[in-house]
Amino acid sequence: MQLLYLLIEIVVKCVVVFAGLMIVVAYLTWLERKVLGHIQVRFGPNRCGPFGLLQPFSDAIKAFFKEDLVPGRADKAVFVLAPTMSMIAAISIFAVIPFGDQFTVPGTNWVVKLRVADVDIGLLYVFGVASLGEFGIILGGWSSGNKYGLTGSLRAAAQMISYEVALGIAVVGVLILSQSLRLTEIVRLQGGGIWNWNIWYQPVAFILLLICGLAEINRTPFDMPEAEAELACGFNIEYSSMKFALFFMAEYAHMVTVAAIAVTLFMGGWQPIIPQLSFIPGIIWFCAKLFLFLFFFIWERGTMPRLRYDQIMKFGWKILIPLALINLLVTGFVVSLKG
């Protein structure tokens, strides 16, 4: 009986997280267009429904009705598989992120913890699955049978693996502080108010996470792989209709993922700003902090110019990795001194 309830709980949690994520991704596209529009002193979409709120539905219907083309020279199996890999990797990371504390189902004494899975290698899982997501982009560009797609995907691959190194080394700083890879533990250790958040103890790692996170998800200023103006859309040039929509959604889902990781590791996850405000449920705090990061990502997309490819490589290898190593050394030194 217990097993049945457990199974139901897991299935319901998966469905809720997945549905919530899809809605967030759809309305993230709306938010991006509105915010970019207002930054450029124009309205974003405002015709489909009040304030353009039904625009994501209109986009979905358009993507559904477009012609779904598989190029003649494409490798058909890989071509169809690539966007799904991207999407699966982006969504799977949400299995370990803690959204809130716990609540008891009213009427019973069944405690529901607000996370899908509480693995004790949570952080390692996150980085492993994030690396798998890169396969989608590489295979997508290569299987298109198009030399521009191939170039775009090779650039994407090189960029992603370079910035992953810096990202991993930066996050080890947080690991040293919390002495556990378990994400729920990392969040729990940041309890007690805003002054306990890791952002004050690891500011360099935080900045590195933001920069390398942007590079991982191919977002301005690192969006050379899908440079709309230069490379004629890069690796997803041969994709149309639902497959393109999947790549597009995977990019936004990945953006939400990086924001969620940043919130969990550095901003205290679902913890409130001051303990007196803990009557507001943890998930509201998580969503508010997530929104802050998403707004920041969109804001700096509207601000910063795109880096050229050699500038991206130079920045990643010659500036960020040494910075991450120095951060690691200093953190280790300070922690070992404190005993």
Place this chain on the structure above:
Amino acid sequence: MIIPLLKGLGLTLNRFFSKPITTQYPEEKIPPAKRWRGIQYFEKDERGKTKCVACGLCMVVCPSQCIYIETAEDEEGRRYPLTYELDATRCIFCGFCEEACPVKAIFMGQGYEWVETQRKPLLMTTEKLLEEKKFNP
């Protein structure tokens, strides 16, 4: 290098909170300039008919050859256009016909919004051109 980036972020945040300058088209329209070359119209004389004497100058000067004129003489001996057809789908709105006309019969109006689902209504005849004056005070 960091400070200019932060200043840029401040600038875009400022712009984010400022009022957008777009005119929302069907609800708000920008009125065209006084000399705007829009849909053509005929001037009426005191009898209510067109001033056009079918001299054919506008037909000759039109770069797209969109005007077709057949002349005739009415009972009082005046020359008038039996057929005056201006094909609005060919017209490039250059205004040469208005400049060429010696009797100030044809003018470029203020209209620019004209959508039809068939080609026939877009072929302007004398009647249509006389009617068009209503929209051009």
